[in-house]
Every structure is written in C-alpha cells, then in structure tokens.
Amino acid sequence: GDSVTQMEGPVTLSEEAFLTINCTYTATGYPSLFWYVQYPGEGLQLLLKATKADDKGSNKGFEATYRKETTSFHLEKGSVQVSDSAVYFCAPTGSGGSNYKLTFGKGTLLTVNP
Amino acid sequence: DAGVIQSPRHEVTEMGQEVTLRCKPISGHDYLFWYRQTMMRGLELLIYFNNNVPIDDSGMPEDRFSAKMPNASFSTLKIQPSEPRDSAVYFCASSGGRASPHEQYFGPGTRLTVT
Numbered sequence: 001g002d003s004v005t006q007m008e009g010p011v012t013l014s015e016e017a018f019l020t021i022n023c024t025y026t027a028t029g030y031p032s033l034f035w036y037v038q039y040p041g042e043g044l045q046l047l048l049k050a051t052k053a054d055d056k057g058s059n060k061g062f063e064a065t066y067r068k069e070t071t072s073f074h075l076e077k078g079s080v081q082v083s084d085s086a087v088y089f090c091a092p093t094g095s096g097g098s099n100y101k102l103t104f105g106k107g108t109l110l111t112v113n114p
Numbered sequence: 115d116a117g118v119i120q121s122p123r124h125e126v127t128e129m130g131q132e133v134t135l136r137c138k139p140i141s142g143h144d145y146l147f148w149y150r151q152t153m154m155r156g157l158e159l160l161i162y163f164n165n166n167v168p169i170d171d172s173g174m175p176e177d178r179f180s181a182k183m184p185n186a187s188f189s190t191l192k193i194q195p196s197e198p199r200d201s202a203v204y205f206c207a208s209s210g211g212r213a214s215p216h217e218q219y220f221g222p223g224t225r226l227t228v229t
Contacts, residue, residue: 032216043118043205043220089157093216100145100215101170104157
C-alpha cells in the first residue's frame with residue numbers, strides 16, 4: 001500500500017542554519033506530493049505542493065522538488081528562523097480510488113534557537 | 115472565509131460518557147475528513163466524506179466511533195462509550211470546490227481527554 005517515510009526528529013538548529021528534512025514515499029502511479037506544517041496548538045497548514053515529476057514547490061523560503069526516480073520530496077530551507085519552529089509532515093496523495101486521501105508521515109519536529 | 119470550524123476546542127469527560135465533536139467545513143468544499151492525532155500513533159485518518167456521503171471509514175477504530183454528515187455544512191464525530199485510550203486531538207479538514215481537492219484545510223482541533 002501507499003506509505004511515506006520521513007526523517008526522524010527532533011531536529012534542532014540555530015537561526016540562519018540550512019534545513020533539510022528527508023521524505024520518501026511508495027505509491028502506485030504518480031501521486032501529488034505535499035508538505036504540511038503544524039505550529040504549536042494549531043491544525044496543519046499546507047506549506048507547499050508538487051503535482052508532477054521535477055516540479056518544485058516553494059513557499060515562505062521552503063522548497064521541495066518532486067523526484068520520481070528516487071521517489072523523494074525532501075524539504076529544504078536555506079536560512080531558518082525561530083518562527084519556523086513547528087512539526088513538518090510529508091504527505092503524498094493516495095493512488096487509484098483513494099486519490100483524495102493523504103498519507104501523512106509521522107512528522108518531524110523542528111526547533112530553531114536564536 | 116472563516117476556515118474550518120470545530121467545537122468544542124477542549125473536552126474533558128469521564129470514561130463511559132458519550133462525546134460529540136462538531137465540524138463546519140469551508141463553504142463550497144465537498145470533501146470532509148476526520149483525523150485523530152496522538153504522540154504514539156501520529157496522525158490517523160478516521161473517515162472521509164464526499165458530498166455528504168461516507169467514502170472510506172476503514173480508519174474508524176471500532177463500533178464505539180460513528181460519524182455523520184447530515185448536510186454540506188456540518189459533520190459530527192461521536193464516541194459512545196468513551197474510553198481513556200480515546201484521548202487525543204481530533205481534527206476535521208475539508209477540501210474541494212474551486213481549490214484542488216487534494217489541498218486539505220484543517221480546523222484547529224478538539225483536544226479530548228477521557229478520565
């Protein structure tokens with residue numbers, strides 16, 4: 001079945017450091033890929049997305065590229081801020097009839113220190 | 115738009131009591147999802163609806179859980195009887211309409227504590 005493997009956290013960085021959170025997935029066909037972010041005490045918010053191979057999603061300085069050959073969608077940011085402290089979830093869509101479901105990873109807690 | 119609205123935000127109840135969680139999706143969205151989030155199990159999809167019809171309830175833990183969507187602007191998730199292991203944050207999300215059906219918008223969640 002569809003699944004997603006996300007880098008285990010927690011990740012602790014200093015402000016302005018480079019961030020990478022790895023994500024790989026297994027799916028039948030060509031899913032759309034999403035990163036969601038959850039700030040403390042809130043629901044998840046869509047951060048960025050990519051719908052086909054080689055697409056790059058970007059938002060708020062974060063980027064992720066849809067790599068079909070490696071079935072990966074790693075999240076990157078060149079210079080993190082304290083306000084980026086949150087839990088990040090990678091999520092491919094389901095395949096076939098469950099295309100509107102999202103399979104969420106376990107989440108990666110990021111803490112950015114000043 | 116007000117976003118997805120959930121009530122109550124916090125619920126504390128005793129084991130054996132009935133609990134009802136409520137959700138109002140974003141107007142115009144035709145998909146509605148219920149999730150449960152715990153430290154141990156992460157984020158789990160319980161059930162989702164399309165045009166008020168349940169499509170996939172394979173994530174509903176057991177018969178104590180039931181969900182309804184009587185109209186396009188309201189859904190409930192009921193637990194009867196509740197147990198301490200049901201303690202979690204329950205999220206409702208909606209998608210569809212003019213936005214991509216894959217882009218889910220989450221509510222703020224209901225934190226349920228069963229003692």
